[in-house]
Amino acid sequence: MARKPNPAPPLGKPLKRAFFGRSVHEVAPDLIGATLLVNGVGGLIVEVEAYHHTEPAAHSYRGPTPRNLVMFGPPGFAYVYRSYGIHWCVNFVCEEEGSASAVLIRALEPTHGLASMRRRRGVTEARMLCSGPGKLCEALGITIAHSGLPLDRPPIALFARTSKVEIAAGVRIGLTKAVELPWRYGLKGSKFLSKPFPAGRG
Numbered sequence: 001m002a003r004k005p006n007p008a009p010p011l012g013k014p015l016k017r018a019f020f021g022r023s024v025h026e027v028a029p030d031l032i033g034a035t036l037l038v039n040g041v042g043g044l045i046v047e048v049e050a051y052h053h054t055e056p057a058a059h060s061y062r063g064p065t066p067r068n069l070v071m072f073g074p075p076g077f078a079y080v081y082r083s084y085g086i087h088w089c090v091n092f093v094c095e096e097e098g099s100a101s102a103v104l105i106r107a108l109e110p111t112h113g114l115a116s117m118r119r120r121r122g123v124t125e126a127r128m129l130c131s132g133p134g135k136l137c138e139a140l141g142i143t144i145a146h147s148g149l150p151l152d153r154p155p156i157a158l159f160a161r162t163s164k165v166e167i168a169a170g171v172r173i174g175l176t177k178a179v180e181l182p183w184r185y186g187l188k189g190s191k192f193l194s195k196p197f198p199a200g201r202g
Contacts, residue, residue: 008111008112009035009044009111009162010162011035011159011162012034012035012159012160012161012162013159013160014152014157014158014159014160015034015151015152015158015159015160016076016152017074017075017076017077017150017151017152018076019076019158020075020076020092020093020094020095020151021075021076021094021095021096022094022095023094023095023101024050024051024052024094024095024101024102024103025050025052025183027050027092027094027103028048028049028050028103028183028185029048029167029169029185031045031048031092031103031105031185032045032046032047032048032161032165032167032185032186032187033045033046033161033162033163033165033187034158034159034160034161035111035112035158035159035161036105036108036140036156036157036158037112037113037156037157037158037159038140038141038142038146038155038156038157039141039154039155040112040113041112041113041116041117041139041140041141042108042110042111042112042113042140043108043109043110043111043112043130044108044109044111044161044187045105045107045108046107046108046109046186046187046190046192046193047105047106047107047184047185047186047187047190047192047193047194048103048104048105048106048184048185048186049103049104049106049172049173049183049184049185050101050103050104050183050184050185051091051101051102051103051104051183052101052183053071053099053100053101055177055178055181056177056178057172057175057177057178057179057181058100058101058102059071059079059081059102060072060100060101060102064100067081068081068100070093070147070148071091071093071100071101071102072097072098072100073093073097073098073148074093074097075093075094075095075096075097076092076093076150076151076152077092077093077148077149077150077151078090078091078092078093078146078147078148078149078150078151078156079091079092079093079102079147079148080137080142080143080144080146080147081144081147082144083133083134086134087133087134087135087137087138088134088137088138088142088143088144089104089105089133089134089137090104090105090133090136090137090142090146091103091104091105092105092151104133105133105136106132106133106136106173106184106186106193106194107130107131107132107133107136107186107190107192107193107194108129108130108136108139108192109130109187109190109192110126110129110130110139110192114126114129116139116141117129117130117139117140120138120139120141121135121138121139126192127191127192130192131192131193131194132194133194135194165187165188166187166188166189167185167186167187167188168185168186168187168188168197169182169183169184169185169186169197170182170184170186170197170198171183171184172184173194173195184197
């Protein structure tokens with residue numbers, strides 16, 4: 001007899017755009033354990049990075065451009081960009097309108113729509129579906145068409161975590177600027193991280 005897939009965990013309260021009208025350093029760790037769904041496909045957020053407009057690694061550091069304009073708008077909207085001309089990456093705009101700070105979603109634990117994710121990614125191992133910002137966008141079908149969309153209306157849905165989580169923190173990944181800032185947050189001990197945290201941190 002074929003084994004039935006594990007049921008998806010229960011969803012918490014929907015997160016509204018007001019959730020994002022706070023410091024990016026408050027929003028980023030509060031997203032760990034929340035659930036991100038796009039057209040019903042997604043999972044638990046297990047890794048993020050905070051980007052503040054005052055530091056040179058932020059896309060908004062040098063001011064608005066056609067690419068990053070959504071970052072300068074109100075909080076609670078998606079900012080999607082292509083990394084190295086290959087992968088889409090999704091960010092959540094935070095703080096007050098015009099501050100241009102955002103949280104990069106780096107990894108998910110897949111919980112909803114795994115068949116769709118496997119088809120899009122061409123892999124079967126759950127660990128490989130969303131363990132990186134480009135991977136998760138491919139798995140959830142996120143493209144530039146999602147940039148500028150509200151985070152609390154279809155096709156995007158976010159739900160608060162339903163239990164306490166232990167959060168690890170460390171430096172961000174793959175940067176050449178502001179490399180010392182410990183603004184990467186993750187679910188401690190998760191096997192779905194894009195990269196483990198240093199010993200003692202995750």
